[in-house]
Amino acid sequence: MGNRNDRYIVASIRENVGWIRLNRPEVLNALNLQLISELVAVLTEMDRDENVRCMVITGNEKAFAAGADIPEMAEASSVEMLIQDQLAEWDRLRKLTKPLIAAVSGYALGGGCELAMACDLIVASETAVFGQPEILLGVIPGAGGTQRLTRAVGKVRAMEMVLTGRSMTAREALQVGLINRVVPPELLEAEAMNLAKKIAQQPPVAVRLAKQAVLKAMDMTLENGLDYEQKLFYFLFSTEDQKEGMRAFVEKRKPRFQGK
Numbered sequence: 001m002g003n004r005n006d007r008y009i010v011a012s013i014r015e016n017v018g019w020i021r022l023n024r025p026e027v028l029n030a031l032n033l034q035l036i037s038e039l040v041a042v043l044t045e046m047d048r049d050e051n052v053r054c055m056v057i058t059g060n061e062k063a064f065a066a067g068a069d070i071p072e073m074a075e076a077s078s079v080e081m082l083i084q085d086q087l088a089e090w091d092r093l094r095k096l097t098k099p100l101i102a103a104v105s106g107y108a109l110g111g112g113c114e115l116a117m118a119c120d121l122i123v124a125s126e127t128a129v130f131g132q133p134e135i136l137l138g139v140i141p142g143a144g145g146t147q148r149l150t151r152a153v154g155k156v157r158a159m160e161m162v163l164t165g166r167s168m169t170a171r172e173a174l175q176v177g178l179i180n181r182v183v184p185p186e187l188l189e190a191e192a193m194n195l196a197k198k199i200a201q202q203p204p205v206a207v208r209l210a211k212q213a214v215l216k217a218m219d220m221t222l223e224n225g226l227d228y229e230q231k232l233f234y235f236l237f238s239t240e241d242q243k244e245g246m247r248a249f250v251e252k253r254k255p256r257f258q259g260k
């Protein structure tokens with residue numbers, strides 16, 4: 001990590017995992033413009049750092065993030081929102097090539113739920129609460145809530161959450177496929193770290209293309225998606241890691257992946 005001087009983010013790298021904590025606890029990690037821009041900057045830096053193979057975003061026990069900062073936007077006009085275009089910053093999350101894990105405890109509401117859903121995997125503690133309460137504020141989700149939630153849990157469940165603002169418990173979120181797993185709060189970080197380390201041990205070029213291919217499944221026809229996957233699959237035969245992985249299997253030994 002370079003010389004970062006973040007106010008609302010604490011970031012570190014261990015065992016090839018970039019660990020990022022949202023750190024604005026006095027307002028339940030409300031996502032103000034500065035926090036989002038610090039978050040995106042550190043993720044972009046980690047995405048380019050070859051020591052990092054996977055990133056984890058987490059909050060504290062009470063909140064992953066309770067949404068966008070309401071006072072910051074309360075009096076803004078449409079034109080101010082448009083010119084400020086804070087969602088352009090959020091869009092940069094989509095360009096990250098390495099897997100991202102959200103480790104969620106407590107509130108993941110509004111932009112907080114959208115941030116978790118922008119990650120590739122979600123691990124939650126039993127205390128986690130997921131919801132899109134924007135309707136109660138006179139707006140709708142703006143950072144992917146109507147789109148990613150619908151794809152994750154289906155139309156009728158997404159409709160109920162978005163139209164009434166009702167949130168989901170971690171158990172419910174697990175049951176409907178919004179998240180990967182639920183653990184007791186004290187095990188959340190260890191669980192997220194284990195998952196991240198498992199991904200970090202895989203060959204990075206294949207991991208990168210695997211992420212890309214799965215994300216493409218969300219917005220391609222099956223035929224186009226299958227074609228896309230095939231090309232990536234053939235491409236991987238030009239990597240040393242493919243040779244190493246398959247030779248290691250044949251020679252009955254563990255592969256040593258080099259990221260080439």
Ligand code: HXC
Pocket residue numbers: 026027028030031066067068069070071086107109110111112133134137141142143
């Ligand atoms: C700014 C927030 C905040 C938020 C909480 N706080 N959420 N500040 N923006 N989104 C602040 C409170 O004002 C309070 O500060 C402190 O955090 C603790 O919150 P409390 O309400 O006292 O805690 P509690 O009673 O436990 O209730 C927790 C809560 C509630 C249910 C999560 O805070 C809540 O409903 N928050 C708003 C959730 C929400 O509507 N999110 C969607 C935002 S819109 P003080 O100074 O009073 O102690 C959105 C759009 C995204 O996310 C679009 C993409 C950018």
